[in-house]
Amino acid sequence: MIFRRALQREFIQIAAAVFVALFAILITTVLIRLLGQAAGGRVPSDAVLALIGFGALSEVPTVLTLTLFIAVLVSLSRSYRDSEMVVWFASGVPLTAWIGPVLRFALPLVAVIAGGTLFLAPWAQHKSADYKERLESRDDTQRVAPGVFRESAGARRVFFVETGAGEDGRVRNVFVSDESGGRLSVIASSQGYLHADADGRRFVVLEKGRRYDGEPGTPEYRVMEFERYEVQIEQAQVAARPARTRTMPTVELLREGDARSLGELVGRIGMPLAAVLLALMAIPLSFVNPRAGRANNMLFALLTYLIYSNAISVCQSWVAQGRLGVALGLLLPHLVVLVLLALMFYRRLAVSPFWRARA
Numbered sequence: 001m002i003f004r005r006a007l008q009r010e011f012i013q014i015a016a017a018v019f020v021a022l023f024a025i026l027i028t029t030v031l032i033r034l035l036g037q038a039a040g041g042r043v044p045s046d047a048v049l050a051l052i053g054f055g056a057l058s059e060v061p062t063v064l065t066l067t068l069f070i071a072v073l074v075s076l077s078r079s080y081r082d083s084e085m086v087v088w089f090a091s092g093v094p095l096t097a098w099i100g101p102v103l104r105f106a107l108p109l110v111a112v113i114a115g116g117t118l119f120l121a122p123w124a125q126h127k128s129a130d131y132k133e134r135l136e137s138r139d140d141t142q143r144v145a146p147g148v149f150r151e152s153a154g155a156r157r158v159f160f161v162e163t164g165a166g167e168d169g170r171v172r173n174v175f176v177s178d179e180s181g182g183r184l185s186v187i188a189s190s191q192g193y194l195h196a197d198a199d200g201r202r203f204v205v206l207e208k209g210r211r212y213d214g215e216p217g218t219p220e221y222r223v224m225e226f227e228r229y230e231v232q233i234e235q236a237q238v239a240a241r242p243a244r245t246r247t248m249p250t251v252e253l254l255r256e257g258d259a260r261s262l263g264e265l266v267g268r269i270g271m272p273l274a275a276v277l278l279a280l281m282a283i284p285l286s287f288v289n290p291r292a293g294r295a296n297n298m299l300f301a302l303l304t305y306l307i308y309s310n311a312i313s314v315c316q317s318w319v320a321q322g323r324l325g326v327a328l329g330l331l332l333p334h335l336v337v338l339v340l341l342a343l344m345f346y347r348r349l350a351v352s353p354f355w356r357a358r359a
Contacts, residue, residue, distance in 0.1 A: 007075070007101040015071035015109075022063045023056070030055045047131070054128035061116035061271050066305070068109050069278040072102055074302050076286030095348050098283050108277040114272040118250045123266075126247040174206055186212040187229065195230070204231045245320075264321025266329045270312040277337045278305065284344035308337060 034055075044204045066219065079085050089095075125132035133172030162173035176187040189209025196202050206229040245253065253261040253268075274306040286303050311333040324332075 004101050004104075007098070008105055010075045011071055011101075011105045012077075014074050015067050015105075018070045018074070018273060019063065019067040022066055025058055026059055026063060027052065027234060028070065050131060051128060054124045054131070057124035058121045058128070061113045061121055062256050064109055064113045064116065065271060065275045065278065068106055068113075068275055069282055069301070069305060072106070072279050072282035073298070074284050076283060077297060078289040080286060095283065095345065099280065101335070102279055102283060103276075107275060110272045110275045110279075113159075113275050117268045117271040122249055124243075126249075126316065129244065169256050174209070175356060176206075182215060184214060184216050189226075196287060205229070207233075258324045260320045262317075262326045263316045263329070266319050267312060267316040270316070273334050274308060274337075277334060277341060278308070280346070281337070281341050284341075284348045289349065311336070 030052050031048075039295070066090055076085075079220055157176075157179075158177040160175040161171045170191050170193045172190045172191050174187070174192045176185075178185045178187075187206065187209060190205060190206065192206040194202060195205045207227065209226060209229065211224045211226065211229070214223055215222075219353035246258050248256075248261070248264070250265070250268060253265050280306065283302065285297055288297055315324060315329040315333055317325055319329035
């Protein structure tokens with residue numbers, strides 16, 4: 001049928017354009033945030049790409065949900081603006097006839113959204129958290145970068161190396177500041193390198209430098225010159241963090257069965273359900289009066305999405321806190337939207353179209 005083929009083709013074209021735009025905005029936002037952290041020394045520069053990838057994968061279900069909603073809304077709004085809806089209604093096609101083509105377009109995307117929110121996003125969150133823990137467990141020598149002041153894992157030391165290690169493995173113009181017990185130690189040396197003894201212990205060896213020891217705010221400082229200065233490197237120990245529900249696989253959440261796990265399940269299952277209802281809601285929301293403003297329905301649609309997604313988050317939080325049952329928390333926001341959707345269809349079917357009112 002020409003009606004269905006035309007809608008499917010337009011849905012796919014607009015969805016592709018919307019997804020590319022939203023995904024580009026997502027990548028840009030994550031990139032700016034991580035580059036700011038890398039410039040401040042909180043994230044190594046070589047870890048930025050990996051963290052961008054994990055962050056983008058975890059947000060794919062949200063991007064696809066918005067893509068589905070906006071694609072249906074924009075396609076049908078264009079039909080109203082170009083008076084194509086007049087032709088379809090005059091041909092005897094009711095507004096409910098759009099439900100079938102919209103569902104045929106939406107259900108494959110909803111399946112992808114469900115797979116993303118149930119499996120892909122938790123995996124990406126887990127990998128991102130695991131990668132950050134490995135970065136935090138690195139010793140201080142792995143945090144040093146040429147030309148950049150870097151803090152140690154415990155924020156007690158500050159390192160600066162003017163020139164990175166060359167072929168001989170030595171760095172040039174080393175600066176180390178160490179503050180502990182109310183006393184400050186500053187070491188400056190012309191060069192340094194790493195050394196491991198027979199027992200496998202690692203040392204930083206500094207050559208031809210000075211050490212300044214004293215208490216800040218007082219004139220009591222001690223200055224020592226050295227030809228060779230060794231400091232043993234202690235491997236950073238990162239305390240095991242409690243497992244976050246966002247990083248736990250869906251099967252493990254079902255196995256745990258506590259309030260926090262059930263709350264996370266409410267959020268994960270709610271995403272694909274919201275995608276279906278939003279796609280259907282876009283049908284009555286797409287009505288546009290050609291004589292009125294074109295952006296009104298789009299603003300109202302985005303407000304609807306924000307309220308809907310926040311309602312799911314609130315129910316998820318209430319279930320995690322034990323204030324709401326899991327069945328009620330899972331169904332309540334979607335039932336409200338389903339009732340609202342039925343009322344919107346009833347209103348659009350009951351009111352005479354605007355072109356007949358002018359006759």
